[in-house]
Amino acid sequence: MNCPKCGVECIISAAHNEAEQHGDQVTVYTVQDFQCRNPSCDGYGKKQGEIRHVIFNGIPK
Numbered sequence: 001m002n003c004p005k006c007g008v009e010c011i012i013s014a015a016h017n018e019a020e021q022h023g024d025q026v027t028v029y030t031v032q033d034f035q036c037r038n039p040s041c042d043g044y045g046k047k048q049g050e051i052r053h054v055i056f057n058g059i060p061k
């Protein structure tokens, strides 16, 4: 993703997994936090957003 303040492509600063359960259905995400890498930007070094990737969606066996 790009920084919403300066438009420079962000770097991934952290990632973790999250799980949600609805009945038997489980969804597991990898959540990547993005931070700005442009030193002249107000948002430099700060989290600008996150992207969730579904890595599992279904009923665990």
Ligand SMILES: [Zn+2]
Binding pocket: 003, 004, 005, 006, 007, 008, 036, 037, 038, 041, 042, 043, 044
């Ligand atoms: Zn920026």
